[in-house]
Amino acid sequence: xxxxxxxxxxxxxxxxxxxxxxxxxxxxxxxxxxxxxxxxxxxxxxxxxxxxxxxxxxxxxxxxxxxxxxxxxxxxxxxxxxxxxxxxxxxxxxxxxxxxxxxxxxxxxxxxxxxxxxxxxxxxxxxxxxxxxxxxxxxxxxxxxxxxxxxxxxxxxxxxxxxxxxxxxxxxxxxxxxxxxxxxxxxxxxxxxxxxxxxxxxxxxxxxxxxxxxxxxxxxxxxxxxxxxxxxxxxxxxxxxxxxxxxxxxxxxxxxxxxxxxxxxxxxxxxxxxxxxxxxxxxxxxxxxxxxxxxxxxxxxxxxxxxxxxxxxxxxxxxxxxxxxxxxxxxxxxxxxxxxxxxxxxxxxxxxxxxxxxxxxxxxxxxxxxxxxxxxxxxxxxxxxxxxxxxxxxxxxxxxxxxxxxxxxxxxxxxxxxxxxxxxxxxxxxxxxxxxxxxxxxxxxxxxxxxxxxxxxxxxxxxxxxxxxxx
Numbered sequence: 213x214x215x216x217x218x219x220x221x222x223x224x225x226x227x228x229x230x231x232x233x234x235x236x237x238x239x240x241x242x243x244x245x246x247x248x249x250x251x252x253x254x255x256x257x258x259x260x261x262x263x264x265x266x267x268x269x270x271x272x273x274x275x276x277x278x279x280x281x282x283x284x285x286x287x288x289x290x291x292x293x294x295x296x297x298x299x300x301x302x303x304x305x306x307x308x309x310x311x312x313x314x315x316x317x318x319x320x321x322x323x324x325x326x327x328x329x330x331x332x333x334x335x336x337x338x339x340x341x342x343x344x345x346x347x348x349x350x351x352x353x354x355x356x357x358x359x360x361x362x363x364x365x366x367x368x369x370x371x372x373x374x375x376x377x378x379x380x381x382x383x384x385x386x387x388x389x390x391x392x393x394x395x396x397x398x399x400x401x402x403x404x405x406x407x408x409x410x411x412x413x414x415x416x417x418x419x420x421x422x423x424x425x426x427x428x429x430x431x432x433x434x435x436x437x438x439x440x441x442x443x444x445x446x447x448x449x450x451x452x453x454x455x456x457x458x459x460x461x462x463x464x465x466x467x468x469x470x471x472x473x474x475x476x477x478x479x480x481x482x483x484x485x486x487x488x489x490x491x492x493x494x495x496x497x498x499x500x501x502x503x504x505x506x507x508x509x510x511x512x513x514x515x516x517x518x519x520x521x522x523x524x525x526x527x528x529x530x531x532x533x534x535x536x537x538x539x540x541x542x543x544x545x546x547x548x549x550x551x552x553x554x555x556x557x558x559x560x561x562x563x564x565x566x567x568x569x570x571x572x573x574x575x576x577x578x579x580x581x582x583x584x585x586x587x588x589x590x591x592x593x594x595x596x597x598x599x600x601x602x603x604x605x606x607x608x609x610x611x612x613x614x615x616x617x618x619x620x621x622x623x624x625x626x627x628x629x630x631x632x633x634x635x636x637x638x639x640x641x642x643x644x645x646x647x648x649x650x651x652x653x654x655x656x657x658x659x660x661x662x663x664x665x666x667x668x669x670x671x672x673x674x675x676x677x678x679x680x681x682x683x
Contacts, residue, residue: 220382221245227375227384231395234409236523237372237402244529244549245382256484261469263498264477267455268443269567276438283441284328286422287337288511290407291321291429292400292553293351294344294371300579301620305347307429308354309576309621311585312592317576318351320432322358323596328436337436338421340412341368341429342403369410374398376536376546385546387536394536400505401551404514405524413518417511424509426553432585432598433574434506440566441508450513451563453477453554454506456573458496467499468565471558477565478558479503483530501565503554504573517559525559527551570606571599579624580611587632601636610640617646627668647671647683 221242228238297306307317315323325339339361343351348368355367373395375384387393403426407413416424423444427434444452455468466481485493492498517525530550537543557563576582584590589609590598600608618624627646633653635641641655645663648670657678663669669683 220377220384223383224375224377231373233372233374234405236405236409236518237374237398239522240402240405240524240527240551241374241398241549243524243526244551245377247529248531248547248549249382255486256469256478256480257486258489258492260472261478261480262472264468264470264501264565267501267565267567270437270439270454271569273439273443276442280438280442281331283423283438283445284332284337284436285334286420287436287441288416288421288424289325289337289339289436290403290424290426291339291341292371292403292426293318293341293347293368293429294397294400295428295430296344296346297621299577299619300582300624301622303346305351306576307347308350309582311432311576311582312598316354317429317432318354320596320598321429322355322361324435326358326360327595335363338363338365338416338419339367340365342371342400342406343368344371344397345373365412365415369406369412371397371400371402371406372409374549376534376548379533379545379547382547385536385544387544390537396548397550399530399550400553401525401527401555403553404518404556408515408518408523413511413515417515422511424511424514425506426509427506428575430577431504431506431573431575433572434504435572435595435597437568437572440568443566444508444510447562447564448510449508449562449564450510450517450560451557452508453557453563453565454504454508454568454572455501455565456504456568456570458500458502460496462502463494463496465502467493468501468503468557469499474558476558476561477563479552479555481530481552484528501567504568505554506568506572507554507556513560513562525556527555527559574598574608579618579621580613582621582624583611583613583628583632584608584635586628587635589635589638603636609635609638611635612640612642614644618643645669645683 225238293307295306296303310316376396378385385394425436466479469478469480471478532548534546534548535543536546585598589604591601592598628649630651633649633655635655637656640658642660646668647661647663648668650673652673653671654675659676660680663683
């Protein structure tokens with residue numbers, strides 16, 4: 213790789229400015245390009261880290277008092293809503309997927325916000341979506357269904373785009389057949405410069421809003437808990453990350469650690485682990501906590517840190533090597549540079565984690581997650597949350613659906629026309645082959661359905677317990 217990207221930097225800056233990208237994002241991206249060009253590998257060996265063993269736990273904190281609901285006046289809720297449901301074969305906002313009955317993710321989110329506002333009797337807490345250009349039109353149109361959500365400011369702001377780069381020269385790639393493919397999202401680490409660059413951070417501070425709760429729109433477990441907000445306010449923290457205990461299923465994912473030299477908390481992803489240290493990275497007894505991406509921030513402290521770094525935060529890079537057109541494997545190879553929002557924990561001297569129940573981490577990344585949420589393993593609360601039934605003891609059913617038949621949402625819907633089977637007593641469900649589920653199918657214990665044929669078979673309505681049924 214070229215160790216001197218200087219000739220490319222003016223080209224990158226000019227292209228981003230012409231596209232209307234905010235100055236903070238331009239500065240962040242130019243810094244990222246310099247890091248890559250100088251071979252910033254970003255590895256974090258075990259010798260540089262200390263395990264995190266002791267964190268406050270939400271379930272040990274006392275219930276909030278009615279007076280503490282006043283903290284909601286100083287809170288803004290931001291949902292990251294830039295993702296399309298491409299993993300499930302969609303080209304629209306994932307938050308518009310139906311979750312329970314006719315209610316979408318966005319229905320649940322808005323109803324949660326309105327429920328909180330009823331407690332205060334005002335248009336607080338504030339609420340915003342961070343949209344992408346792809347999700348903005350459909351989600352803003354959808355929000356017209358909720359006139360009570362109206363607030364003085366707009367309801368969203370846009371995440372930015374950054375140019376895809378030539379992997380040899382670092383110059384912005386040109387793709388005349390489809391110029392829109394010359395751009396890519398910079399990861400949700402872009403939240404920070406986007407919030408500043410659009411002017412929203414300054415407006416929030418001027419309104420006396422000091423705290424932010426930021427989470428993904430596909431995680432309906434991420435709701436405002438006054439105990440966490442109270443802890444953030446009492447401790448005067450700048451940054452608070454909700455983490456959960458790692459299990460065997462989480463061993464390949466990133467974990468929380470502490471840097472020996474700086475003493476600061478950090479996130480280490482698998483790409484930052486030296487190959488020889490995979491075993492220690494995956495040791496869930498040594499590295500016990502993972503990031504739920506439910507984050508709490510002091511906005512005035514964030515503003516100070518952004519100002520110190522020229523409008524962005526110095527986040528570790530995620531380097532992706534792809535083709536300019538993902539549908540054309542022979543199209544030119546490109547570099548895509550991204551950053552993660554949670555990595556900002558290392559940017560603040562006053563940062564902490566708080567261990568929360570697994571129920572606050574229930575993202576929908578695939579149709580298996582959606583099936584669980586639609587089933588009776590989850591119940592809907594009066595404040596519009598979906599939570600695991602108490603009998604589940606905090607553990608969702610383990611579901612495997614044959615990808616060729618269930619990965620795409622349209623296929624998935626056809627196989628479950630009557631909704632999800634009963635899974636409240638199910639430990640694991642495995643479905644192989646094209647199988648349709650009618651109403652009144654109950655799965656208990658460990659259940660497997662197998663259809664080796666190409667034509668769709670129907671499961672007889674019945675109760676199945678610890679069994680494997682061939683069709």
